[in-house]
Amino acid sequence: xxxxxxxxxxxGQAVALADLSELPFAFFRDxxxxxxxxGLRLACLCADAQLRMFAVLADDAGRTLRVARTRLEQPRYAxxxxxxxxxxxxxxxxxxxxxxxxEGHPWLKPLRFQKSWIGGEASPQPTxxxxxxxxxxxxxxxxxxxxxxxxxxxxPGHFRFQCHxxxxxxxxxxxxxxxxxxxQALEGGPHPxxxxxxxxxxxDTSIAHTWAHCRILEGLAGFSVPARADRVRGVALELERAAxxxxxxxxxxxxxxxxxxxxxxxxxxxxxxxxxxxGCGSRLGRNWLRPGGLQQDLDPRLAERMLPRVDxxxxxxxxxxxxxxxxxxxxxxxxxxxxLGPAQAREIxxxxxxxxxxxxxxxxxxxxxxxxxxxxxxxxALAESGNVHSRAWVRWRELFESHRLISExxxxxxxxxxxxxxxxxxxxxxxxxxxxxxxxxxxxxLHLAVTDGEGRFVRxxxxxxxxxxxxxxxxxxxxxxxxxxxxxxxxxxxSYCGHDL
Amino acid sequence: MxxxxxxxxxxxxxxxxxPKEIPALSExxxxxxxxxxxxCKAGCEACVEACPTEAIxxxxxxxxxxxxxxxxxxACVEACPxGAIAFTGDHRLATRTREDLILAPGxxxxxxxALGGELKRLLGRSLKLRVVSAGxxxxxxxxxxxxxxxxxxxxxxxxxxVASPRHADGLLITGPVTRNMELAVRKTYDAVPGPxxxxxxxxxAIQGGPYYKRDEQLGGASSVLPVDLFxxxxxxxxxxxxxxxxxxxxxxxxxxxxxx
Numbered sequence: 069x070x071x072x073x074x075x076x077x078x079x080g081q082a083v084a085l086a087d088l089s090e091l092p093f094a095f096f097r098d099x100x101x102x103x104x105x106x107g108l109r110l111a112c113l114c115a116d117a118q119l120r121m122f123a124v125l126a127d128d129a130g131r132t133l134r135v136a137r138t139r140l141e142q143p144r145y146a147x148x149x150x151x152x153x154x155x156x157x158x159x160x161x162x163x164x165x166x167x168x169x170x171e172g173h174p175w176l177k178p179l180r181f182q183k184s185w186i187g188g189e190a191s192p193q194p195t196x197x198x199x200x201x202x203x204x205x206x207x208x209x210x211x212x213x214x215x216x217x218x219x220x221x222x223x224p225g226h227f228r229f230q231c232h233x234x235x236x237x238x239x240x241x242x243x244x245x246x247x248x249x250x251x252q253a254l255e256g257g258p259h260p261x262x263x264x265x266x267x268x269x270x271x272d273t274s275i276a277h278t279w280a281h282c283r284i285l286e287g288l289a290g291f292s293v294p295a296r297a298d299r300v301r302g303v304a305l306e307l308e309r310a311a312x313x314x315x316x317x318x319x320x321x322x323x324x325x326x327x328x329x330x331x332x333x334x335x336x337x338x339x340x341x342x343x344x345x346x347g348c349g350s351r352l353g354r355n356w357l358r359p360g361g362l363q364q365d366l367d368p369r370l371a372e373r374m375l376p377r378v379d380x381x382x383x384x385x386x387x388x389x390x391x392x393x394x395x396x397x398x399x400x401x402x403x404x405x406x407x408l409g410p411a412q413a414r415e416i417x418x419x420x421x422x423x424x425x426x427x428x429x430x431x432x433x434x435x436x437x438x439x440x441x442x443x444x445x446x447x448x449a450l451a452e453s454g455n456v457h458s459r460a461w462v463r464w465r466e467l468f469e470s471h472r473l474i475s476e477x478x479x480x481x482x483x484x485x486x487x488x489x490x491x492x493x494x495x496x497x498x499x500x501x502x503x504x505x506x507x508x509x510x511x512x513x514l515h516l517a518v519t520d521g522e523g524r525f526v527r528x529x530x531x532x533x534x535x536x537x538x539x540x541x542x543x544x545x546x547x548x549x550x551x552x553x554x555x556x557x558x559x560x561x562x563s564y565c566g567h568d569l
Numbered sequence: 570m571x572x573x574x575x576x577x578x579x580x581x582x583x584x585x586x587x588p589k590e591i592p593a594l595s596e597x598x599x600x601x602x603x604x605x606x607x608x609c610k611a612g613c614e615a616c617v618e619a620c621p622t623e624a625i626x627x628x629x630x631x632x633x634x635x636x637x638x639x640x641x642x643x644a645c646v647e648a649c650p651x652g653a654i655a656f657t658g659d660h661r662l663a664t665r666t667r668e669d670l671i672l673a674p675g676x677x678x679x680x681x682x683a684l685g686g687e688l689k690r691l692l693g694r695s696l697k698l699r700v701v702s703a704g705x706x707x708x709x710x711x712x713x714x715x716x717x718x719x720x721x722x723x724x725x726x727x728x729x730x731v732a733s734p735r736h737a738d739g740l741l742i743t744g745p746v747t748r749n750m751e752l753a754v755r756k757t758y759d760a761v762p763g764p765x766x767x768x769x770x771x772x773x774a775i776q777g778g779p780y781y782k783r784d785e786q787l788g789g790a791s792s793v794l795p796v797d798l799f800x801x802x803x804x805x806x807x808x809x810x811x812x813x814x815x816x817x818x819x820x821x822x823x824x825x826x827x828x829x
Binding site for chain 1: 572573576577580583594595597598599619621622640641642643699700701702703704705706708710711712713714715717718719720730732733734744745747748749750752753757778779780782783784785786803804806
């Protein structure tokens, strides 16, 4: 069966489960594998307690999403991973959450060291980090273990390097330390705390996650958000992107010992965060969005006041970051480290900055436009080399686009009156499924919800860009010097909590 | 080289004058809540019902708000038909005890007092902290980290984040302490030489924040360690964190300015 027979969904559109026929598993498997062979991306693969399995296939070039579902008769099934490495972590996740047994999975290990959601004797609390790490044997091979607690203000994770002298043969990353139960907390919802939990799924990506969550509710309620609210959401998302990209460029600069840009950007990042605070009171965009619209509008006076501050922050950003490209000591380090090529990036399903840095033209804002990006398109930034320099360069070019989008939106908002406060949403559609994508600063953020007969969530799935990209970092380290790990790591700057949920 | 010097000149000296002057915060900043219980109608529990983290209960004098549970969302403000609850622009929220975080109507917040005696002598002019994120969303971590930038320049107060617990005088904990981090938190604490202090930053580290009902976490730093300073917020503003740290080492007066 071809994936062309699967129903086509637009980003944020709900579909009744009745219209999403349950394929026999063998069909489901063939369809997903066939679609990935033809260049579609496995954006999400998840299960629920009834052994239903859902796959979201993103056709980025064709600008559509396709959803397939099946039901397993028993937990044991033929794994997809051997033929489709993109399924690797998803299958480990389903095994951990629901006790599925993907037969033939080459790397079946715990993912978050969480208890199984279906309970039973087979699921005692596992010890975090205790697993059989991939090992390289040999007289001169040694192993380096780092974490979970790192030397800095960073989230916890465990890294296990197999090294020969300085050279890294292999890096395995064990996460799960930040697991606090976000997905399960959302089940049975929406609850009063759901919005706060969406805001904190990855707290430095609040807007991208909250927006994806809001669009799930709006899609299921059949509600369209007023254009003005969408513009404000766009400002919020681009401010989040600008602040984090500026911070990352500064941190990359610091990791190669180039202090001017590091110091300047540390402060300028704060200027971008403070612009978010101007909009909603919180530097991290908390309490800004709400299902149906906004918690706080940018009234025309405020939008006008923000404009010169945006321009000033942008002038200072350019002044600070342009120093990087003229510094030979920076360029030589950036260009020599952390290569991830397009073939491997596609194979593992990389998204966002690392994908664009090796020439894969993928950006949810263009491919699956949401909110204001349909009428005010964003042009994806690309680079070719797939190294640290390319990932820095993509961030740099994206800053231009963010600045443009923010300035245009603020000018429009300053010239139009506020919307009345949104009323509460209509009831959510029962027995339906909705998929919502946004482009966070790291890359694609996916939320997927399945509702029961009452319109409550029976399954709520979150896929942060980091979930796809952590394995990319491991690949980028192969053959590198271990002393370059901080630089490579920073060039990806992935989320631990967004992965661990 | 010339480019760098020119940029250096253009970017200028930008360390904030705090604590001589208090930086202006956004008009929408949500700081210390103010409860005007005299406006409450008898029998009304709208705020109690609206609060998603059970931070509000009705006491003898009216609604009491637990800053340790509060995630600073506007649910109570929006739910109150009388406009009796409002967030003010006051960033000074840190306390030394868990009980002090419970804000009763009409009563002033009992802000953190300085460490006493030997601890003040040892740590008052040099405080090294090991930061441990224990299930945080990277929100508190971001605003803890930012104090190290040149805008805030934490080092000028003698406070520094260090890479090893062996070099630290205490821990600064963010996140609700997930089960998966419990052992790492305990081991890190054990590795800090005594006498030592613990600082809990953010709603999660105080009581579990938005995850307070989840079994995957333990309900904050106090569940595993003795905590000496509580800094509420979701996440707290960097100014709130710095205010708490400076109070702890006795460098601030009540109104938040420096002791000369």
